[in-house]
Amino acid sequence: MSGTPLLALTGLAVRYGNVQALRELDLEMHPGELVALLGSNGAGKSTTLRAISRLVRPSAGGITWRGRPLARASTEGTVRLGIGHCPEGRRVLARQSVATNLELGAYLRRDRQGIRADLERCYERFPRLAERRGQRAGSLSGGEQQMLAIARSLMGRPELLLLDEPSLGLAPKLVAEVMAILAELRRDGLTILLVEQNALAALAIADRGVVLEAGSVSLRGSAAELLANDALRASYLG
Amino acid sequence: MSGLSLLVQMGLAALLALSVSLPLRCGQLSLATPGFYAIGGYVAALLSTRWQALGGAAATYPLPSLLLEMGVAALVAGAVALLVGRPVLQLRGIYLAIATIALVEMLRVLNLNLEWSGGAVGIFAIPQPFAGPGGYLAFTVLLLAAWCWICARLDRMRLGRAMAAIREDELAARCMGIATTEVKLTAFVLSAVIAALAGVVAAHFLNTWNARQGSFDASITTLAFVVFGGSRTWLGPVVGGLVLTALPELLRPVGDLRLIVFGLVILIGPALFPQGLITPERLDWLGRAWKSQGR
Numbered sequence: 001m002s003g004t005p006l007l008a009l010t011g012l013a014v015r016y017g018n019v020q021a022l023r024e025l026d027l028e029m030h031p032g033e034l035v036a037l038l039g040s041n042g043a044g045k046s047t048t049l050r051a052i053s054r055l056v057r058p059s060a061g062g063i064t065w066r067g068r069p070l071a072r073a074s075t076e077g078t079v080r081l082g083i084g085h086c087p088e089g090r091r092v093l094a095r096q097s098v099a100t101n102l103e104l105g106a107y108l109r110r111d112r113q114g115i116r117a118d119l120e121r122c123y124e125r126f127p128r129l130a131e132r133r134g135q136r137a138g139s140l141s142g143g144e145q146q147m148l149a150i151a152r153s154l155m156g157r158p159e160l161l162l163l164d165e166p167s168l169g170l171a172p173k174l175v176a177e178v179m180a181i182l183a184e185l186r187r188d189g190l191t192i193l194l195v196e197q198n199a200l201a202a203l204a205i206a207d208r209g210v211v212l213e214a215g216s217v218s219l220r221g222s223a224a225e226l227l228a229n230d231a232l233r234a235s236y237l238g
Numbered sequence: 239m240s241g242l243s244l245l246v247q248m249g250l251a252a253l254l255a256l257s258v259s260l261p262l263r264c265g266q267l268s269l270a271t272p273g274f275y276a277i278g279g280y281v282a283a284l285l286s287t288r289w290q291a292l293g294g295a296a297a298t299y300p301l302p303s304l305l306l307e308m309g310v311a312a313l314v315a316g317a318v319a320l321l322v323g324r325p326v327l328q329l330r331g332i333y334l335a336i337a338t339i340a341l342v343e344m345l346r347v348l349n350l351n352l353e354w355s356g357g358a359v360g361i362f363a364i365p366q367p368f369a370g371p372g373g374y375l376a377f378t379v380l381l382l383a384a385w386c387w388i389c390a391r392l393d394r395m396r397l398g399r400a401m402a403a404i405r406e407d408e409l410a411a412r413c414m415g416i417a418t419t420e421v422k423l424t425a426f427v428l429s430a431v432i433a434a435l436a437g438v439v440a441a442h443f444l445n446t447w448n449a450r451q452g453s454f455d456a457s458i459t460t461l462a463f464v465v466f467g468g469s470r471t472w473l474g475p476v477v478g479g480l481v482l483t484a485l486p487e488l489l490r491p492v493g494d495l496r497l498i499v500f501g502l503v504i505l506i507g508p509a510l511f512p513q514g515l516i517t518p519e520r521l522d523w524l525g526r527a528w529k530s531q532g533r
Contacts, residue, residue: 076417
């Protein structure tokens with residue numbers, strides 16, 4: 001790959017009190033790439049996403065967006081720059097309608113017409129959300145809520161989507177559905193950093209993968225290489 | 239207490255309830271309202287009794303002076319809220335509640351001991367802008383209507399929707415790009431301004447102002463208005479403030495039992511209606527029933 005990366009992490013480290021959650025992570029993401037960030041519980045995957053969207057302050061290392069440091073940005077600032085963070089556990093606003101959730105995803109945008117057009121596009125992409133647009137988000141099934149969470153992040157028109165465990169708690173059929181949508185988004189040019197415990201599902205659609213173990217990178221490579229790696233197969237793919 | 243005076247008290251209570259409900263709309267349990275109410279009252283009491291020029295020549299205190307006091311009170315309370323809010327709003331839940339109670343108590347002790355606030359005696363003979371309770375009532379109703387309108391508008395404004403999002407899930411709200419700290423601070427400042435404006439009217443209405451006006455008791459009472467009425471709509475706190483202020487007076491015929499009945503209402507209300515008397519769902523239902531009736 002050539003040119004300035006969209007996102008670059010250099011020696012990124014995060015600690016929560018005495019716990020070193022993430023150490024020395026280097027990662028570059030180029031436009032249009034889908035990178036899978038893999039590892040077991042507590043490996044530092046979510047922490048990486050939280051550091052990028054400035055929900056936590058890194059203890060060391062740097063993050064650059066299009067070559068410019070993000071050190072002083074707020075979370076709001078990163079959203080403005082084009083970094084969308086779809087947090088773990090869906091976190092839809094259960095009491096609000098599907099439509100309101102989606103509109104809130106476009107909170108920082110002022111172009112009413114663009115928002116309306118994106119809303120229509122979103123209902124085309126997720127027909128089940130269109131059927132339930134007036135319903136409370138809390139009444140949706142787990143899979144539908146995950147779709148809503150992704151759709152809501154897209155309403156902010158991100159260039160980079162940070163996606164945290166979209167397969168969590170979903171039946172295999174729904175996992176496949178979610179992954180198919182991510183593959184489609186990638187084809188449309190969206191750059192995606194996908195955190196997953198379900199390594200097999202993630203690597204099936206990813207360009208590259210990075211495996212974290214206890215806060216450090218234990219393995220990285222193209223999706224094909226990782227899928228062929230015996231150690232990885234043994235520990236994550238079963 | 240005359241009927242009109244009771245209505246004025248009810249209106250002021252409704253304003254204080256709105257003040258408590260604004261931070262709650264973004265999930266912040268702030269009990270600072272009586273503190274800002276006290277600030278408003280002191281601003282009014284001090285300006286109107288110490289600054290002769292405001293008094294004018296007429297028998298009643300001029301209305302423009304009252305409006306000027308309200309402006310000053312809003313500015314002072316807003317500035318204090320801005321100053322205190324940033325560190326205090328880092329706290330959550332019960333910790334925020336305690337910190338705001340501490341603020342109210344600090345203001346009370348300061349006012350009790352400072353020379354210029356009249357010490358324990360307070361400030362007397364606050365001039366009257368209206369000849370009787372009727373004028374106060376009209377003014378309070380106008381003020382309440384204005385704030386009801388603003389709070390109702392909030393539901394359809396970005397600020398109001400951001401507040402609702404923060405209340406439901408602050409992390410999700412941040413991920414949407416909502417500047418949660420600023421939104422919470424705005425709600426806190428608005429809350430302070432409402433309370434201070436109510437304090438200005440109350441100081442004139444009561445004719446006297448002292449440190450007892452902003453106390454821990456008042457924190458709990460104003461919170462009860464909101465819990466009873468329901469905090470998810472603007473109407474809930476208003477109804478809570480009106481009803482719970484009227485109730486002890488309406489219960490006078492039952493004599494000493496009234497406090498027990500009042501206590502029971504406060505106890506049973508939230509037990510039967512955990513989200514308060516008025517919720518958006520109940521309002522929707524009422525609205526639909528109303529429409530079908532009309533046809």
